[in-house]
Amino acid sequence: MNENSEEINIDLEPISIDREDLDFLRDLAKERKIEYFNIRFAKGKMTSFSLLKKITKSSSIGIGKGFSIQAFTKGGYGFAVGYKFNKETITETFHNAADLAHWSAQFVKSPFSIQQTDDHKKEYVIPQKISIGNTSPDKKMQMLLEIENEAYYDPRIKSTNVNYSDLEVENIIYNNFNRFVRLKNSWVFFILQAIASDGNRQEGYHVSHGRIGGFEALSDALGLGHKAAESAIELLDSKIAPGGKFNIILDPMLCGTFIHEAFGHTAEADGVISGESILSEKIGQKIGNPNVNIVDNPYLETWFGYLPVDSEGTETQKTQIVKNGELINFLHSLETSSRMGCEPTGNGRASGFSSLPQVRMTNTYLEPGDSNLDEMLSELKNGLLCVNWKYGYVDPIEGTHQFKMAKAYKIENGEKTQIYRDAAISGLTLDVLNRISLIGNKIEYDAGYCSKGGQHVPVGSGGPYVMLKNMIIGGR
Amino acid sequence: MNITQNTCEIIELFEDGFFEAQARRIFSILKQKSSIKHIEIYATASKSTNVNFEAGFVKDAHQKTTAGIGLRIIDSEGREGMTYTSDFSDYALQLIVNYAEKMMKAATPNPYFKDLAYPSKSYHFVEDIYDPNLEFICPEDINDILQPIFNLKERDLVPKALSGGFSSSVGGTFIWNNNGISIWEKYSTANVSAEVSLIRANMTSSGFQWQSFCNLKEIDTNKVAEESYLMALRGLKKTTVETKEYPVVLSPLATAYFLIDPLTTCINAERVQNQMSFLGEYLHQDCFSHNLSIRDDPHIPGKLGTESFDAEGVPTKPLLIVEKGVLNTFYHNTFTAGKENIESNGHASRSGYNSPVGISSNNILVDPGKQAKDDIIAEIKEGIYLEYSGDTPNYITGDFSGLIMTGYLIKDGVLGSSLSETMLGVNLLDAFRNIEELSREREWIDEALVPWTKLRNIKISSR
Structure with missing residues (x-):
């Protein structure tokens, strides 16, 4: 590292900082009576394209670098951000964070300590089969146009909207326990919306795809233009969903959103500690039917929540949250595990270097059961088959949740009949896991960005088809 | 220190x-x-x-x-x-x-x-x-x-x-x-x-x-x-209601997020030009309730939506968006205006130096009505008071079905129990047409000055 000088090599050359360069911060922490700190460096490049009706609305490349320091003492945190990777700026930023931590600590009523982490130095590199950096913008644009063009197979498709982004970022995480982690991460995310019109009505349908890794991920998106267009055209015959109580089957995409929103967020330990989760007092208790098993698993390499190490430098792990209907674990960061006296689960994630790590999910899913869809439709007999999602949200305090489905089919005598649009499902978390009756035998997943406290992180969510009894559907 | x-x-x-x-x-x-x-x-x-x-x-x-x-x-x-x-x-x-x-x-x-x-x-x-x-x-x-x-x-x-x-x-x-x-x-x-x-x-x-x-x-x-304390206190007594149509009173928060935000989103000319707005066909048409008039004013001192120029440097100016139920204009940046051979009306937006150019509103002012909000509620024998729903509509069709995250049963003109597992479904065009009353009181919700709003005949589903 250059001392007292500006580092200018920013085009994805490795960050030229090593563990020894940061040793001085541990002495500084002792001097400033800081019990715990972490410093997180990032340097990255993001490419984005936005297309409307096959015309570029925006094509951009952004480059950036910076670092943040989170300082902790006696239960109080301070957080400050810097941009120049030199000793002078790092020292100054450390003092800012330390001042803020001491200030915060004076108000803390229940002080706690951050548990020690192992002293180690590790490097993680997300493999890219096709290098994002070596793929030209022309090639990227060509593939996007190819996927977008698929949508126009039918003259009823009047408009399309494509958004693509890829990111290559190098992170360094270092803390006062001498843990030094270097992570070279990369991902691709793609979303397409097709608009269909028959002259009287217009309908839209969106599809998305995201993968941690290299540009090869976009190959998986081939065919999505056609898929979105097909559903948009199908929705031209849709009716508004009737409101009321129904027995329903969720498809794997909606099941994933349901598990993520209705349950996953309430299992994040920061909300548990602050009294803002309906699950606060439920550990060790039955909260669902015995066939309900829920997992957070960052090791699934093809899912968008794949993550070998979290933003605090903790190696990630597969966490069984619900086993046979019993709540057995929460998801933890270093802080929440310290406060609750357990091991961190590697779920401390920040959306960028200038944001604080929060407890976040990675890939969360309902484990498969033993039913197939035909059996489930036959058992349902009359009700709704709910397909794909638009969005979802949760109030973890009251345990209410809501998802908007992309489409639904009326099921009559076990057969799909009328298609419905814009239906919403609502329920209470502690009630709804008991309404799961049948669980499908094949799991599928979806990619998306999860938003919490203004931060968006890539996550995967999934599950099999699942049947729920007596659910409230919002419609007209 | x-x-x-x-x-x-x-x-x-x-x-x-x-x-x-x-x-x-x-x-x-x-x-x-x-x-x-x-x-x-x-x-x-x-x-x-x-x-x-x-x-x-x-x-x-x-x-x-x-x-x-x-x-x-x-x-x-x-x-x-x-x-x-x-x-x-x-x-x-x-x-x-x-x-x-x-x-x-x-x-x-x-x-x-x-x-x-x-x-x-x-x-x-x-x-x-x-x-x-x-x-x-x-x-x-x-x-x-x-x-x-x-x-x-x-x-x-x-x-x-x-x-x-x-x-x-x-x-x-x-x-x-x-x-x-x-x-x-x-x-x-x-x-x-x-x-x-x-x-x-x-x-x-x-x-x-x-x-x-x-x-x-x-x-x-x-x-x-x-x-915030009062909202939590009111929610301690919960109820469900019979699934049917009710008159609904929207709080200023609900008026801002349920009605005004979708409207300002869907008069974005980029959405309109790309068939992504349920209001695309309604320019200069009498499509809303006649008691609804809405202005966009970017020059109000001290307000979050105030700015002298938009994200492309075009001067901002006040616009009458809806006049007695008639939709008067869409929001343009130089690109959408160029497509129609007109001048931009100064609504280009960027959320930061790293974002592409989009379109957004400034300060929104909904004209007040004549009745006091308490009188509007007092006249309702059985209805719903919507404080907040976290849902967004389908901007292409205008269909809305959402959870009443915070809302109350109105019984004999008085706010009663908080609603649990209760949902609301309506097409927004119908909701705008079904505006029966706007209160004379208004409140600022971020960039919008909005009244309480009474809608008639909205479908409510509940457990």
């Missing part, structure tokens, strides 16, 4: 001409390139201070500055390349110039692009959107500001959870282009929020409230504390 260095070097970046110098450096590199016809620099810088609390006590404090430059270049066939950086070194600036060229070459031609904005003599610079007190605010000040929320711990029914925070930001926006625009404007924001959770007889309820203004003096933390 002096917590931080209380200088505001961020504003000095603008005042000292730092960004203009950067723009000229970039221009000097680019002007050699004959393929580039249009050049635009968009720079932002801000300094923010945040304090978050948990269980009614300060938990952490943050301070950070951000600054960056976004460059757009466009060739004679409308191909656009954009780059951005938060690094102002020579190397980084050279790099973004190179990247911009690469991206411009990769883009498709855009026959609809006409030109960037030109300098104007009609910029209306408004006072009071920058509060110098926020330049030097420190955590001690914020702790004092938050005390009314912390004092909720002294209530008879003590909150189970009490979280939220205060954040402030000072900053500015600079725009330069090769048509001669070189302008900047500074702004500030202050925001306070609280979320309260109460438990009584095994029933849990939450309440929230927030305020955002340009000036610290307008923040009323007592109101935030009281209203």
Whole structure:
């Protein structure tokens, strides 16, 4: 590292900082009576394209670098951000964070300590089969146009909207326990919306795809233009969903959103500690039917929540949250595990270097059961088959949740009949896991960005088809 | 204790001409390139201070500055390349110039692009959107500001959870282009929020409230504390209702998020031109209730939506969006206006130096009605009061089905129990047509001044 000088090599050359360069911060922490700190460096490049009706609305490349320091003492945190990777700026930023931590600590009523982490130095590199950096913008644009063009197979498709982004970022995480982690991460995310019109009505349908890794991920998106267009055209015959109580089957995409929103967020330990989760007092208790098993698993390499190490430098792990209907674990960061006296689960994630790590999910899913869809439709007999999602949200305090489905089919005598649009499902978390009756035998997943406290992180969510009894559907 | 260095070097970046110098450096590199016809620099810088609390006590404090430059270049066939950086070194600036060229070459031609904005003599610079007190605010000040929320711990029914925070930001926006625009404007924001959770007889309820203004003096933390606590208290008695149609009264919060936000989203000309708006076919049509008139005013002192120029440097101006039920206009930037061979009406937006150009609203003013809100509620024998739904409509069709996150049963003219597992479904065009009354009282919800609104015949589904 250059001392007292500006580092200018920013085009994805490795960050030229090593563990020894940061040793001085541990002495500084002792001097400033800081019990715990972490410093997180990032340097990255993001490419984005936005297309409307096959015309570029925006094509951009952004480059950036910076670092943040989170300082902790006696239960109080301070957080400050810097941009120049030199000793002078790092020292100054450390003092800012330390001042803020001491200030915060004076108000803390229940002080706690951050548990020690192992002293180690590790490097993680997300493999890219096709290098994002070596793929030209022309090639990227060509593939996007190819996927977008698929949508126009039918003259009823009047408009399309494509958004693509890829990111290559190098992170360094270092803390006062001498843990030094270097992570070279990369991902691709793609979303397409097709608009269909028959002259009287217009309908839209969106599809998305995201993968941690290299540009090869976009190959998986081939065919999505056609898929979105097909559903948009199908929705031209849709009716508004009737409101009321129904027995329903969720498809794997909606099941994933349901598990993520209705349950996953309430299992994040920061909300548990602050009294803002309906699950606060439920550990060790039955909260669902015995066939309900829920997992957070960052090791699934093809899912968008794949993550070998979290933003605090903790190696990630597969966490069984619900086993046979019993709540057995929460998801933890270093802080929440310290406060609750357990091991961190590697779920401390920040959306960028200038944001604080929060407890976040990675890939969360309902484990498969033993039913197939035909059996489930036959058992349902009359009700709704709910397909794909638009969005979802949760109030973890009251345990209410809501998802908007992309489409639904009326099921009559076990057969799909009328298609419905814009239906919403609502329920209470502690009630709804008991309404799961049948669980499908094949799991599928979806990619998306999860938003919490203004931060968006890539996550995967999934599950099999699942049947729920007596659910409230919002419609007209 | 002096917590931080209380200088505001961020504003000095603008005042000292730092960004203009950067723009000229970039221009000097680019002007050699004959393929580039249009050049635009968009720079932002801000300094923010945040304090978050948990269980009614300060938990952490943050301070950070951000600054960056976004460059757009466009060739004679409308191909656009954009780059951005938060690094102002020579190397980084050279790099973004190179990247911009690469991206411009990769883009498709855009026959609809006409030109960037030109300098104007009609910029209306408004006072009071920058509060110098926020330049030097420190955590001690914020702790004092938050005390009314912390004092909720002294209530008879003590909150189970009490979280939220205060954040402030000072900053500015600079725009330069090769048509001669070189302008900047500074702004500030202050925001306070609280979320309260109460438990009584095994029933849990939450309440929230927030305020955002340009000036610290307008923040009323007592109101935030009281209203968030009251919302949680009201939620402790829950009920469900029979599934059927009811008259619905929207609070100002619900009016802003359920009615006004979708409307301003769907009069975005980009959505309209690409068949993504349920209002696309209704320009100059009598499509809303006749008691509805809505204006967009970007020049109200001290309001969050106030600005002298839009994100392309086009002067902003007041617009009458809806006049007695008739939809008068769509929001345009130079691109959407160019497509229709009209002038932009100054609604280009960017969320930062790294974001592409979009379209957004400024301050929205819904004309008040004549009745008092209490009288509107008092006349309802059986109805629903919607305080808040977290849902958004289908912008293409206008269909809405959403959860009543916070709402109450109105019985014999009085607000009663809180609603549980209750949902509302309507097409927004019908909702706008079914506006029966607007209250004479109005409240600011972020950038919108809105009344209470009564709708007739809305389908409510409940367990």
